[in-house]
Amino acid sequence: MNYPVWDIPAGGLLIAVIAILHVFVSHFAVGGGLFLVLVERQARRDGDDALLGYVRQHSRFFILLTLVFGAITGVGIWFTIGLVHPAATSSLINTFVWGWAIEWTFFVTEIAAAMVYYYGWDRLSARVHLAVGWIYFVSAWLSLVIINGILTYMLTPGAWITTRGFWDGFFNETYWPGMFARTFVAIGLAGLYAMWTAAAIRDAGLKARVVRLAAWWVLAAAVSVPLTLAWFLAAASGAGVPVAEIFGARGAGMGSLIAAVFGTTTSGYPVAQRAAFWLVLSAIALVAATLRAVHRGGRLGRPLAALMLALGLVAMGGGEFIREDLRKPYVIGRYMFVSGVRLPDPPGVATPPDTHVRAFGRDRFTIDALNAGGVLAASVWVRPVPDSMIAPAHYAEKAAHQGRELFRTLCAACHTIDGYLAIRPLVRGKSVEAIDGMLGRLAMPVDASGAPVAWNAPALQLKTWRGRRMAPFVGTAEERRLLAAHLAIVGGASPAAVAAPEASAGTGQKYYDANCAACHAPDAMAPFDNDGLDAAALYLQIGKLPAINEMMPAFEGTEAERRALAEYLASLPRPSKKGGAK
Amino acid sequence: MIPPIPQPDPVPLPAPAWLLWVLLLLTFYLHLIPMNLVLGGSILGAIARVRARRGDRPHDAALAHLVVKAMPVLISAAVSMGVAALLFLQVLYGRLFFPSAIVMGWWWLAVIGLLILAYYGAYLLALREHSLGGVGTLLAWVIAAVVGLIALIYGNNMTMMLKPQELVSRYLSDGGGVQLNLLDPTLFPRHLHMLLGAIAVSGLAVAVVGVGRRHRDPAFGDWAVKYGAIVCGLATSVNMFAGLWWIAALPRDVLVQFMRGGMGIVGVLLAGIVLTIASAAHLMLAAGGRKPGVNVGASAGSMLAGLAMMLGTRDAVRSASLGVAGFQPVAWTAPQWGPIVIFFVLLVAAVATVWWMVRALVKAA
Numbered sequence: 001m002n003y004p005v006w007d008i009p010a011g012g013l014l015i016a017v018i019a020i021l022h023v024f025v026s027h028f029a030v031g032g033g034l035f036l037v038l039v040e041r042q043a044r045r046d047g048d049d050a051l052l053g054y055v056r057q058h059s060r061f062f063i064l065l066t067l068v069f070g071a072i073t074g075v076g077i078w079f080t081i082g083l084v085h086p087a088a089t090s091s092l093i094n095t096f097v098w099g100w101a102i103e104w105t106f107f108v109t110e111i112a113a114a115m116v117y118y119y120g121w122d123r124l125s126a127r128v129h130l131a132v133g134w135i136y137f138v139s140a141w142l143s144l145v146i147i148n149g150i151l152t153y154m155l156t157p158g159a160w161i162t163t164r165g166f167w168d169g170f171f172n173e174t175y176w177p178g179m180f181a182r183t184f185v186a187i188g189l190a191g192l193y194a195m196w197t198a199a200a201i202r203d204a205g206l207k208a209r210v211v212r213l214a215a216w217w218v219l220a221a222a223v224s225v226p227l228t229l230a231w232f233l234a235a236a237s238g239a240g241v242p243v244a245e246i247f248g249a250r251g252a253g254m255g256s257l258i259a260a261v262f263g264t265t266t267s268g269y270p271v272a273q274r275a276a277f278w279l280v281l282s283a284i285a286l287v288a289a290t291l292r293a294v295h296r297g298g299r300l301g302r303p304l305a306a307l308m309l310a311l312g313l314v315a316m317g318g319g320e321f322i323r324e325d326l327r328k329p330y331v332i333g334r335y336m337f338v339s340g341v342r343l344p345d346p347p348g349v350a351t352p353p354d355t356h357v358r359a360f361g362r363d364r365f366t367i368d369a370l371n372a373g374g375v376l377a378a379s380v381w382v383r384p385v386p387d388s389m390i391a392p393a394h395y396a397e398k399a400a401h402q403g404r405e406l407f408r409t410l411c412a413a414c415h416t417i418d419g420y421l422a423i424r425p426l427v428r429g430k431s432v433e434a435i436d437g438m439l440g441r442l443a444m445p446v447d448a449s450g451a452p453v454a455w456n457a458p459a460l461q462l463k464t465w466r467g468r469r470m471a472p473f474v475g476t477a478e479e480r481r482l483l484a485a486h487l488a489i490v491g492g493a494s495p496a497a498v499a500a501p502e503a504s505a506g507t508g509q510k511y512y513d514a515n516c517a518a519c520h521a522p523d524a525m526a527p528f529d530n531d532g533l534d535a536a537a538l539y540l541q542i543g544k545l546p547a548i549n550e551m552m553p554a555f556e557g558t559e560a561e562r563r564a565l566a567e568y569l570a571s572l573p574r575p576s577k578k579g580g581a582k
Numbered sequence: 583m584i585p586p587i588p589q590p591d592p593v594p595l596p597a598p599a600w601l602l603w604v605l606l607l608l609t610f611y612l613h614l615i616p617m618n619l620v621l622g623g624s625i626l627g628a629i630a631r632v633r634a635r636r637g638d639r640p641h642d643a644a645l646a647h648l649v650v651k652a653m654p655v656l657i658s659a660a661v662s663m664g665v666a667a668l669l670f671l672q673v674l675y676g677r678l679f680f681p682s683a684i685v686m687g688w689w690w691l692a693v694i695g696l697l698i699l700a701y702y703g704a705y706l707l708a709l710r711e712h713s714l715g716g717v718g719t720l721l722a723w724v725i726a727a728v729v730g731l732i733a734l735i736y737g738n739n740m741t742m743m744l745k746p747q748e749l750v751s752r753y754l755s756d757g758g759g760v761q762l763n764l765l766d767p768t769l770f771p772r773h774l775h776m777l778l779g780a781i782a783v784s785g786l787a788v789a790v791v792g793v794g795r796r797h798r799d800p801a802f803g804d805w806a807v808k809y810g811a812i813v814c815g816l817a818t819s820v821n822m823f824a825g826l827w828w829i830a831a832l833p834r835d836v837l838v839q840f841m842r843g844g845m846g847i848v849g850v851l852l853a854g855i856v857l858t859i860a861s862a863a864h865l866m867l868a869a870g871g872r873k874p875g876v877n878v879g880a881s882a883g884s885m886l887a888g889l890a891m892m893l894g895t896r897d898a899v900r901s902a903s904l905g906v907a908g909f910q911p912v913a914w915t916a917p918q919w920g921p922i923v924i925f926f927v928l929l930v931a932a933v934a935t936v937w938w939m940v941r942a943l944v945k946a947a
């Protein structure tokens with residue numbers, strides 16, 4: 001939009017893959033530093049040369065993994081988010097450049113300390129070597145402390161939304177639980193990786209001792225991480241993140257994660273629920289595997305250690321997916337959607353000076369500005385419609401062309417056509433009107449009581465279509481129709497069906513197509529069945545839709561539309577097989 | 583008509599633009615030194631490794647050994663300094679940098695994979711230097727090639743971002759992120775200039791090491807000073823032509839805009855040329871046996887000053903290109919003084935801490 005969209009399928013998934021691999025190593029870089037220095041101290045204090053030899057070996061593994069893969073994939077995340085979410089990256093950098101600069105001072109110290117620690121085994125005195133180890137750990141942990149502020153800001157930006165203050169965004173509602181959770185995860189990973197290097201020890205006695213030691217680190221995390229995670233979820237919920245809704249649970253906290261594991265597909269956000277399922281399952285399996293490792297002691301082999309690492313990776317991936325899904329459809333909470341569209345500034349936010357506005361114009365990329373002026377007119381990164389498609393007779397071609405541009409601009413940050421979060425199954429067999437209607441209600445701004453508010457309301461919450469955490473459609477009505485037409489074609493509609501608006505359809509059918517058909521068309525998830533009711537009975541039913549099924553929104557049309565809809569529904573033939581929605 | 587350059591974020595710059603600019607140049611300069619040593623050093627190391635395969639060249643073997651041992655640390659330093667430079671670049675020029683990176687997305691992302699490959703390769707060489715044999719030599723060349731490729735990819739991004747209008751048409755023709763800027767007439771002279779400069783700096787570094795080792799190993803010390811001088815002198819000589827080629831390849835309007843900087847910027851360019859020639863000349867004197875310690879020191883000082891001048895010239899060319907492209911810097915600022923002060927305090931603390939640790943390691947050695 002303001003920036004080009006990298007035209008690849010599932011850019012978000014690319015970020016996820018790199019990010020999960022990175023955090024799995026970068027948290028080890030923190031916890032592993034503490035492990036090294038504490039175990040070295042213990043070995044030196046006890047005059048335990050065997051244990052000291054193990055720490056030395058472990059430090060080599062540690063350096064090779066964290067300094068190379070850990071550090072470079074960290075840069076890799078930065079590269080990737082710049083490619084996939086340039087608007088968000090630009091915004092984050094403008095807001096937190098000094099946060100990153102501060103983090104850089106820790107990063108440089110951390111890298112230098114790691115090298116001096118590794119190369120200093122035979123050169124430095126024990127006291128200096130340990131001091132360097134502590135410098136490493138403290139700077140690595142402080143690096144986490146800083147990055148956590150930026151990551152949690154993205155979920156819960158706190159008072160920054162109205163003040164735009166650095167510290168208001170940094171010390172946000174989920175900052176402290178996030179910091180503790182990541183610290184404890186780092187401790188657990190230190191134990192997990194220690195299991196891996198312990199598996200290579202030949203001395204069975206030493207191996208058993210290291211395994212027991214490492215197990216304490218894993219088990220300490222097994223106790224502390226769920227507690228801090230519950231704290232994190234409760235804090236996020238308190239900050240307005242719909243944790244309970246996303247997990248399909250009654251409340252936030254640890255219970256919501258458990259509810260997600262046992263949840264059904266009719267409530268909650270499926271991606272987050274699946275992530276929660278894998279997180280909980282792998283965490284439980286990891287604890288069991290740790291106990292098994294302790295039981296095996298000096299006989300711990302690489303397969304079990306590798307399995308533990310794999311389980312740790314899955315758990316970490318689940319946790320990161322959940323964090324991302326809690327944030328959706330925002331990329332920066334209550335500030336910017338994943339599509340790069342911004343919410344308008346709330347009252348009180350500093351406005352740019354006139355000189356700035358004269359030089360660059362007014363912000364073209366807020367919801368309000370884009371709804372008024374259109375997406376296609378605001379962005380230089382969309383292909384203009386060819387002249388040959390402008391005539392009404394070529395509407396289908398124009399829709400396919402411009403709709404594709406709109407899809408790439410507004411939807412492709414999350415969706416693919418047939419792959420990850422595929423769109424085709426969602427629109428298969430649906431009419432333009434049905435999709436158009438669905439697009440119109442993807443997300444709405446409401447207050448805590450559910451009443452509609454303006455997009456710049458400071459405490460706005462997002463009511464999303466069937467709780468699916470979708471960003472709102474942004475653009476003009478014509479653009480919405482173009483996108484709907486494109487999606488209808490993707491879903492199998494013929495160009496003729498797209499090109500021919502149903503002018504002859506009555507009010508009832510039009511309302512049905514726009515508002516009901518997405519779920520209740522004959523080939524949709526819940527085909528409509530009037531059960532033989534007449535128009536009068538159906539009229540009454542229309543007045544209490546949420547009471548019939550809580551997933552259905554209340555009827556929002558006029559009185560005339562309600563009567564027309566009732567008559568239209570009564571006229572529909574009953575489906576040939578049972579199981580339709582009544 | 584929508585301008586091709588993205589709109590700035592609707593937030594003020596978090597610091598005065600001059601401060602961000604100074605930090606960009608400073609951190610890039612700090613990146614430039616280890617980056618030159620990685621780029622040029624990997625080539626010199628690979629050559630030394632090939633030459634050392636003949637058993638009667640112990641100095642080449644010693645040089646290859648030095649490069650192998652230093653390379654992981656140098657890559658680490660180059661990356662550590664590079665991230666800060668990239669951070670400040672994105673604050674000031676993100677509106678051009680991001681679109682350019684997206685147009686060449688896969689190439690840009692490939693930097694990460696290539697860097698991991700080169701970095702692990704360097705560690706593999708350092709840890710298995712002698713056991714790898716011929717594979718080690720091949721690996722040394724692979725590392726040099728990969729590092730050179732990373733430099734070329736960076737050069738593509740840094741040159742492509744200077745042409746916003748072209749970026750739009752490129753993106754609209756293919757947004758898949760597979761394009762490079764290979765047809766830009768400035769790309770290859772620029773790359774060649776950087777490459778030769780890196781070799782010259784690395785030659786100087788070999789001479790510096792030679793001076794440092796003269797007392798412990800006089801034969802190697804003298805050889806390293808001479809070898810470094812020859813490498814630096816040759817690379818600098820050829821680089822004069824590469825630099826002229828680069829200037830000649832600049833678009834005329836950019837060159838005019840550059841010259842509008844007045845005598846100041848022309849003086850910086852000339853000072854850069856003179857200082858690098860002086861650096862090579864001092865090295866030649868050292869190689870001839872005339873006060874090697876003093877001359878190598880003077881050469882290093884001239885080179886460091888010359889690099890700073892070249893950096894200034896490069897920045898002036900960028901400013902000229904952006905001026906031609908219609909890029910307007912953001913003037914709306916709201917400095918975050920609290921975080922800025924904390925940053926500078928921590929920066930001093932970090933430098934002191936790193937200094938203490940490295941000193942302890944060197945003293946212990």
